[in-house]
Amino acid sequence: MTNKQTDPNSQFSFALLARGFRKTCPKCGKGPLLTGYLKPQASCSACKEDFSHISADDGPAWLTLLIVGHAVVPLMLFFGRSDVVPLWLAILILAVVTLIGVYFILPRAKGIFIALIWLTGATGQNEFSDSPDLKD
Numbered sequence: 001m002t003n004k005q006t007d008p009n010s011q012f013s014f015a016l017l018a019r020g021f022r023k024t025c026p027k028c029g030k031g032p033l034l035t036g037y038l039k040p041q042a043s044c045s046a047c048k049e050d051f052s053h054i055s056a057d058d059g060p061a062w063l064t065l066l067i068v069g070h071a072v073v074p075l076m077l078f079f080g081r082s083d084v085v086p087l088w089l090a091i092l093i094l095a096v097v098t099l100i101g102v103y104f105i106l107p108r109a110k111g112i113f114i115a116l117i118w119l120t121g122a123t124g125q126n127e128f129s130d131s132p133d134l135k136d
């Protein structure tokens with residue numbers, strides 16, 4: 001790991017989000033961030049940046065539902081208030097839109113979350129949990 005205070009790439013930027021969206025390393029933008037569909041790499045194959053301490057947890061699922069939900073709910077309202085589309089077709093369309101949306105967005109949301117956690121260092125691990133001063 002490099003010292004992020006002196007690294008010019010350590011500032012928030014849309015390029016950082018774009019690297020996450022493309023599922024590439026947030027530091028160099030070259031190495032792949034994920035192996036397979038969702039499993040994160042332990043480190044970058046290009047610049048060797050360590051990602052093993054980063055866990056995106058539920059963040060990518062939350063962001064995916066936020067985005068896909070805003071596409072699916074208006075469709076549900078439209079189908080529910082009109083008789084243009086039969087019910088079986090409405091259910092089929094909603095299922096397909098949901099599955100394709102989740103399939104496309106979930107790994108990209110994970111890339112964005114890993115990039116943001118990498119930038120901020122907010123890994124969720126409490127550095128002071130073993131400190132005797134904080135124990136009562």
Ligand SMILES: [Zn+2]
Pocket residue numbers: 025026027028029030031044045046047048049
């Ligand atoms: Zn890299």
